Amino acid sequence: MAMSTDSVPALPDLSHLPHVVIIGGGFGGIAVAKGLAKKDVRVTIVDQHNFHTFSPLLYQVATAQLEPAEVAYPIRTIFGKSMNVNVRHAKVRGVDHARNVIHLENGKEMAYDHLVIATGASASYFGIPGASTYAMPLYSLADARKLRNRLLLALEEADAAAEESPMSLNFVIVGGGPTGVETSGALSELIRTVIRRDGLRIDPSRMRVLLVDMAPRLLTPFPEKASSYALKELEHMGVEIEFGRSVVEVEEHAIRFADGERLQVAAVIWAAGVTAGGSIADSLGGAPGPGGRVRVNTDLRLLESENIWAVGDAAAVPSGEGMFCPQLAPVAMQTGRHCAAQILRVENNEPTKPFTYKNKGIMATIGRHRAVATLPRGPVISGFLGWLAWLGLHLWYLVGFRNRLRVMMNWTWRYFDWPSGPRIIVADAETAD
């Protein structure tokens, strides 16, 4: 025997229990599994990553304020104490709902009694030429790392060029929602930090951070007051903001606008919107809902299914009067919890209940110590108080005590302006030796 077996308990045989397969380990999928942990079902989360990503903080990874591991958490570790929840590290190709199996990319099948579609959403490029190839989205840890490398390498390049002739760099953020606002503010801070801290020979007046949106204001889901606050703060931080501008093409090193302007760019950050759908949704059949989402009944079951459910960004969840719930983390968590409860009700031969979304408000951070938050029918909280609210809420939801503490430490450091940050160019470690 190679290794001692002491203190490794034998795993119980749960094969007699109904099998719930959850595709996706994001906010929605994790919430379903948490609701089913230690219940009389057997759960398998299937994800192409072995970690859960705390996506609201991806922009901080992209701007070198947090490390990838600070916003990622192994899914297995979340459920380490729940013997009935397992994880399969695999990509899903499609669903065969007639036979109640899913197809994995390695050619294997996995049978389910209940299937939960929690596959989330990805960037929507609205068919704009070049956007999917050259613009950089911010919806996965891989996206965030690629963007960080691009930003840091562009600044290194500008430093190296300084010996001959100074270089201008334009960074364009497309989309003035929370992601665009948070990323442009953080990027503006990153540039100032590397110049001041790391002594890069860059002329700040040649660094341009430009946020464009078709809409006439920032943060359209927020009240007007929040929008004007965000605008004022971003402009104070050196971000240029242009409304009513639409993008017609993205090239490798340039962006073209509908008004004919063509701008040389170091990077185009794509925060213009999301779409669900893809091969899994396609294999379910039926016409897709708005934004490629899977249409579900009010109990979160697919329109014509008894045992397939959808939650979070992947689901078109009715919110009454022909409207649908927004694609936000709180909706994913709430639908996940509801879905778990309904699966248990079905297994107990009880009727399912309809889902209702409890709007707890939305918030966005602007730079280091400012944020805007808005409560349903409540006031707009802005400035430092808003930032404290934002910080508390994000820490609260960040999975795992250890990650929470690490991120808090990082934030505390940044607050007191300590002289280091995780500005290592990670691609280096991948490609070179």
Place this chain on the structure above:
Amino acid sequence: MAMSTDSVPALPDLSHLPHVVIIGGGFGGIAVAKGLAKKDVRVTIVDQHNFHTFSPLLYQVATAQLEPAEVAYPIRTIFGKSMNVNVRHAKVRGVDHARNVIHLENGKEMAYDHLVIATGASASYFGIPGASTYAMPLYSLADARKLRNRLLLALEEADAAAEESPMSLNFVIVGGGPTGVETSGALSELIRTVIRRDGLRIDPSRMRVLLVDMAPRLLTPFPEKASSYALKELEHMGVEIEFGRSVVEVEEHAIRFADGERLQVAAVIWAAGVTAGGSIADSLGGAPGPGGRVRVNTDLRLLESENIWAVGDAAAVPSGEGMFCPQLAPVAMQTGRHCAAQILRVENNEPTKPFTYKNKGIMATIGRHRAVATLPRGPVISGFLGWLAWLGLHLWYLVGFRNRLRVMMNWTWRYFDWPSGPRIIVADAETAD
């Protein structure tokens, strides 16, 4: 103007000062630059990475105990307050010593008054077929991340296979020096951790960690007592150790030994030795020294040069009686400091002084709370006391207060056995979306 220039001081013009170019930002190169910081020279560190790697802890990154960013530190940040030290993020192709320039891979040249070769060493495969392709070294951050992915993915695969038939996994470590001893102990712990914490359905008796060496004992540079202590501890941790075995071939999923045995493997970790050399050393001309190292005089200048120096693992530094200094971090740091002092002496028209190595002892850690350390002509310290000494020394040398604190927190956590670790499979974030 796009961004405010307040609080960004103009950089002074230092172009009249002699230019010292240092190739490599490892222990040796950093020590040279530190010795020249704020002196009357202009320093450029050229490195293909923008970060310094604390290589003694790479095995902990490979075994998912530390994050990459915890052992890497941006070189610019180290010298953020030294206006005369700059960093060029670039690969060097060769040296034209007749014209006093180096060639960068992007086709550009960089002129120097003094050149320091601090390019380190890399794994030596001794011409064993397949070793450079399939065996996994542990000399760079990229190596460590690749190895971690391989290890974690192998364990995921074993878990997935458990539903059909249990799978056996062999991990072979080639080389019983400090790297081999530290890695095999940490790997054995990793396997036990993922089984216990993450609930992987793996039979520990089917997991084999095998350390092989041609020599008759572990840690040959240490006294016999340290070797037998390490052997006993590793065996206690479930590591199998086989002496007098030499490898004749490494295949994609197997290893072949001189005695004819062919073993299926999940990974071969290569810790058998290092070599210097490469295109930069070749372009210097002259016959290479032992292990491909650049031959230098006792003042660390190349045999036939007035202004090219070599330090650390890249240099064959005479230690008297035809012997050379070992390739260890303390030698790199000491030669780096010495080199800086001699460059300043040359610039002041003073004669150079010869380098002498001050042996401060060597140490290796075994598993979580044990280590062996040996002082020159002193006692062997082992066990928990040795581990405390090891921890103190590594924390002391770890660049930057923030990294030091983060690593200390991580170690404290592990010591008290907290339930999380950075076990995210990072390749996921690179390849998939």
